[in-house]
Amino acid sequence: MSTTLFRTIQPNQFTLLGTALFRRRRRSNFSVRCCGTQTTTTHEAKQPSQSRIAPKNHGSNKLDEILRDYEAVIGIETHVQLSTFTKAFCSCPNNYGSHPNTSICPVCMGLPGALPVLNSKVVEFGVRLGLALNCDLSLKSKFDRKQYFYPDLPKGYQISQFDIPIASGGYVDVDIPLEFGGGHRRFGITRVHMEEDAGKLLHSDTGDYSQVDLNRAGVPLLEIVSEPDMRSGIEAAEYASEMQRIVRYLGVSNGNMQEGSLRCDVNISIRPIGQAEFGTKVEIKNLNAFSAISRAIDFEISRQALLYNQGQADQIVSETRLWEEGAQKSVTMRKKEGLADYRYFPEPDLPEVILTQDYVDSIRSSLPELPEAKRRRYEAMGLGMQDVLFLANDVSVAEFFDAVIGKGAEVKLAANWIMSDIAAYLKNEDLSINDVKLTPQELAELIAAIKDGTISGKIGKQILFELLAKGGTVQGMIKAKDLVQITDPAEIEKMVLKVVSENPKQLEQYRNGRTKLEGYFAGQVMKMSKGKANPGLLNKILLEKLNAKD
Amino acid sequence: MIGELIKILKITVLTSKNSKEIAKKPWKLNSIRQTVTFASSSSPVTTTTTSVSPPQSQILTTRRSLLSGEITASEIAKSYLSRIRLTESHLKCFLHVSDNVLKYAQEIDQRIAKGEELGPLAGVLIGVKDNICTEGMPSTAGSRILEHYRPPFDATAIKKIKELGGIVVGKTNMDEFGMGSTTEASAFQVTANPWDLNRVPGGSSGGSAAAVAARQCMVSLGSDTGGSVRQPASFCGVVGLKPTYGRVSRFGLMAYASSLDVIGCFGSTVADAGMLLHAISGYDRFDSTSSKQEVPEFQSQFLPMDLFESKPLKGVRVGLIRETLEEGVDSGVRSVTQEAASHLEALGCVLTEVSLPSFSLGLPAYYVIASSESSSNLSRYDGVRYGNQVMADELNKLYECSRGEGFGGEVKMRILMGTYALSAGYYDAYYKRAQQVRTLIRKDFKAALEQNDILISPAAPSAAYKIGEKKDDPLAMYAGDIMTVNVNLAGLPAIVLPCGLVEGGPLGLPVGLQMIGAAFDEEKLLKVGHIFEQTLKGSSFVPPLLPNVA
Numbered sequence A: 001m002s003t004t005l006f007r008t009i010q011p012n013q014f015t016l017l018g019t020a021l022f023r024r025r026r027r028s029n030f031s032v033r034c035c036g037t038q039t040t041t042t043h044e045a046k047q048p049s050q051s052r053i054a055p056k057n058h059g060s061n062k063l064d065e066i067l068r069d070y071e072a073v074i075g076i077e078t079h080v081q082l083s084t085f086t087k088a089f090c091s092c093p094n095n096y097g098s099h100p101n102t103s104i105c106p107v108c109m110g111l112p113g114a115l116p117v118l119n120s121k122v123v124e125f126g127v128r129l130g131l132a133l134n135c136d137l138s139l140k141s142k143f144d145r146k147q148y149f150y151p152d153l154p155k156g157y158q159i160s161q162f163d164i165p166i167a168s169g170g171y172v173d174v175d176i177p178l179e180f181g182g183g184h185r186r187f188g189i190t191r192v193h194m195e196e197d198a199g200k201l202l203h204s205d206t207g208d209y210s211q212v213d214l215n216r217a218g219v220p221l222l223e224i225v226s227e228p229d230m231r232s233g234i235e236a237a238e239y240a241s242e243m244q245r246i247v248r249y250l251g252v253s254n255g256n257m258q259e260g261s262l263r264c265d266v267n268i269s270i271r272p273i274g275q276a277e278f279g280t281k282v283e284i285k286n287l288n289a290f291s292a293i294s295r296a297i298d299f300e301i302s303r304q305a306l307l308y309n310q311g312q313a314d315q316i317v318s319e320t321r322l323w324e325e326g327a328q329k330s331v332t333m334r335k336k337e338g339l340a341d342y343r344y345f346p347e348p349d350l351p352e353v354i355l356t357q358d359y360v361d362s363i364r365s366s367l368p369e370l371p372e373a374k375r376r377r378y379e380a381m382g383l384g385m386q387d388v389l390f391l392a393n394d395v396s397v398a399e400f401f402d403a404v405i406g407k408g409a410e411v412k413l414a415a416n417w418i419m420s421d422i423a424a425y426l427k428n429e430d431l432s433i434n435d436v437k438l439t440p441q442e443l444a445e446l447i448a449a450i451k452d453g454t455i456s457g458k459i460g461k462q463i464l465f466e467l468l469a470k471g472g473t474v475q476g477m478i479k480a481k482d483l484v485q486i487t488d489p490a491e492i493e494k495m496v497l498k499v500v501s502e503n504p505k506q507l508e509q510y511r512n513g514r515t516k517l518e519g520y521f522a523g524q525v526m527k528m529s530k531g532k533a534n535p536g537l538l539n540k541i542l543l544e545k546l547n548a549k550d
Numbered sequence B: 001m002i003g004e005l006i007k008i009l010k011i012t013v014l015t016s017k018n019s020k021e022i023a024k025k026p027w028k029l030n031s032i033r034q035t036v037t038f039a040s041s042s043s044p045v046t047t048t049t050t051s052v053s054p055p056q057s058q059i060l061t062t063r064r065s066l067l068s069g070e071i072t073a074s075e076i077a078k079s080y081l082s083r084i085r086l087t088e089s090h091l092k093c094f095l096h097v098s099d100n101v102l103k104y105a106q107e108i109d110q111r112i113a114k115g116e117e118l119g120p121l122a123g124v125l126i127g128v129k130d131n132i133c134t135e136g137m138p139s140t141a142g143s144r145i146l147e148h149y150r151p152p153f154d155a156t157a158i159k160k161i162k163e164l165g166g167i168v169v170g171k172t173n174m175d176e177f178g179m180g181s182t183t184e185a186s187a188f189q190v191t192a193n194p195w196d197l198n199r200v201p202g203g204s205s206g207g208s209a210a211a212v213a214a215r216q217c218m219v220s221l222g223s224d225t226g227g228s229v230r231q232p233a234s235f236c237g238v239v240g241l242k243p244t245y246g247r248v249s250r251f252g253l254m255a256y257a258s259s260l261d262v263i264g265c266f267g268s269t270v271a272d273a274g275m276l277l278h279a280i281s282g283y284d285r286f287d288s289t290s291s292k293q294e295v296p297e298f299q300s301q302f303l304p305m306d307l308f309e310s311k312p313l314k315g316v317r318v319g320l321i322r323e324t325l326e327e328g329v330d331s332g333v334r335s336v337t338q339e340a341a342s343h344l345e346a347l348g349c350v351l352t353e354v355s356l357p358s359f360s361l362g363l364p365a366y367y368v369i370a371s372s373e374s375s376s377n378l379s380r381y382d383g384v385r386y387g388n389q390v391m392a393d394e395l396n397k398l399y400e401c402s403r404g405e406g407f408g409g410e411v412k413m414r415i416l417m418g419t420y421a422l423s424a425g426y427y428d429a430y431y432k433r434a435q436q437v438r439t440l441i442r443k444d445f446k447a448a449l450e451q452n453d454i455l456i457s458p459a460a461p462s463a464a465y466k467i468g469e470k471k472d473d474p475l476a477m478y479a480g481d482i483m484t485v486n487v488n489l490a491g492l493p494a495i496v497l498p499c500g501l502v503e504g505g506p507l508g509l510p511v512g513l514q515m516i517g518a519a520f521d522e523e524k525l526l527k528v529g530h531i532f533e534q535t536l537k538g539s540s541f542v543p544p545l546l547p548n549v550a
């Protein structure tokens, strides 16, 4: 079987498994022939790294009427893959996208005799996230084994935390975007706990055997369980996108949904408005984008409401449903028959996780400004909510913006430049703000240069694009290209007179009432000045000359 | 059946109801006089009746002989290999004998020839229990499910032994995954007791104990979860040393019950067991449960007899555990233990009787904890990545058949018991309660060890019994562990050393005395054990071996 797999450990001394069963497909994989009924995650097409939430889109007015009578209760379990250098319990590199089974060792393969050793970074990241989510931390927590059989789970149990999670009882604040009604919401966080990821099953095209890639096995995760506080797809999607912002702000994860670094499983039930008890809970998996979360929830609310409305509430059963992005609907993955018994018990191979208050305090003091704090600060600066949400959405953008205003640039102008021309450039070039050559210092210079009239806004834009693409300084560029605005009235007057005298026909028309031709003259003068003439002065002088009686 | 078993284990105070009185009276030790010569003759084991001198350390003797040039490492290795060849068909101690013994011995001879530094274990031939991973050598834990499995790494203990010049002779037989007290539960073969080929060597480290008793190797490694080193040491008349939990790294030891498992040492003298322990002890960053406690230099405790004072153990407080000499313990064993206690008194010890009120609770608590942990630890043997895999059309069948055919009956029973004990609704009644008992036992031992330097008891309620005698009566077999399991629950160190013989077999059967010390105080056990051993009259516990071989 898997030559490459074992080459990383010891090539020739491995027992080879029955070839009749383990058919090799690619040399680096080992395969399990198993039933075709098992399902695994399928990854959807690439999507923008942080897409905005799409508005809901359910059909008829009749449905809207039905929906008015029901309330949805939504909770989310979020798995965040941590961006530690090594895995949670062994020293294998933790990198996404390696060739199958090249980032494995006896520990994460679950070989006999191998023991887990906790990567302290996992604890640190757990504490960071716990604090960021306003949780209480357990100064003494422990690991437990969650037991079940599956080929992607090498040890037959997942090392997780059961009754004493590292953090619990927190909350997160979000701002709902204006296009969805706006407003501020607070959602409860039940708990945050540390655990390890499982490997991945790759199914053959024919479906008659499967292969296991253990690169992901043992990669550290933080699972965040929310309170069932959300009531709509939009709220859920906004919660998830806030989680992404927070883990990115904290630097604990890249938060990429398409790579599976941020995975959200949604639990949803609906109940007639006014009813106290919860309805039957349905779980939805395979949500690889915020828009998918929102749509899948709205789909599920409609599905359940219709069943209620048709007197078929008994057909809402406890199950896991899979969102199909292509079809924009969810389908039953498996029914939950009774409670799964994972036979949790304390992991005897790992000591308790003891945190000192000093350690917690030192992490608390090293936390960056978090999205919510940033949004409130931007709001207090006088920015509109749309600007606030845009700027705080991406930590790199927010940091860039903060740096620009730190250099003294006017807040509103800095926001405008970043949100319009710079954002457009990034989008066209498919770049992040960290990729461009423009520094916050130079953007601040540029804004200042326009404001004090050294250059015109038009020239400013030209310079901006040069700075974005090639770097350099505003001053250097103004000098090199002689771009300083002409503000000497005499010089402008000279050019105005020249243009006026060269266009007698237009002048006559103007003076006969076609005052719109002023724009023509202004354009000619500006052209003559190579765009450097101060527009205010130009207009003033031009009007004087055009309206002058000879 | 499972429920019944647990119930019985829970509520009854276990007595070995089935064990027949093996001996009525202790044998006079000085009537047996044999020594074994270790020359590389064609007849490697000769039983003579010369005068009895105290047993000599094989490790120190080997070192002296090698350094003086009296004998070469190759000659020593050849003599042991030829003894293995001659005796193995009767004893079946080894599941695998290494092909490289001579090669490594020659390397040591070359070092000697070049005048290079020799490690303290240079040329020492070591048997290794088959649940301890040895790189490139089969390591099956006595189970079909790992038949032909060769680990890609050495256990930390093996790595240390090799670094110190020790030579792994081969892998010794054991009860499958350590689950058993007779070595009959090996999937591959039944090991005979060198004192009487019709009797069991004890277990689960029966192969390691019998191999040292039969001088097939000088020392050996076993593992002790509930007495698996100490009980076979007693049955085979060798020294068995169970270190404090955490003293020796478990990395590379195939887990049975992680919170109880320790790697232990066998030798024909206390000094050998102690020096082997020294070699493998110490913190290991690959085992988070290993201790950073300093490892003292044990060797200074092994003074030659002529340097002993007249009362060499003057003032040492010895507590004889009352509950270990009550009903259910063979009278012969009782008498020998009493005599051993008198011998300690004669050496200057202050002997008192102590009571451990929780003593009888240990056995059921042990079986609940060990079974629970094993049900989890053995989940990794699923036929997916290594080991026995049975062809199947769907996943559950693959698990069912691979495990169904791979595991033996005893293992299956304990997995079922453990699965039951950890199940929702039963966890509190079994696992949690057993942990509470464990706390009680720890407290009782702590109190008793505050009053005493060491505690003593028999190592087992009887001497070695007949092969097959308890095979169909698991409860009777489990009851035999009553002397040893409490020590594992408390995590304490203990040494078992032969102290007398009872009737049975051609020359009588050895009985072991167990000495229990405070956590990480192996040094004291070794000191007392060494003096006890060196001063015991006629103390040459060499088995009659095989008349048709010798």
Ligand SMILES: [Zn+2]
Pocket: A087, A090, A091, A092, A103, A104, A105, A106, A107, A108, A109, A218
């Ligand atoms: Zn690894």
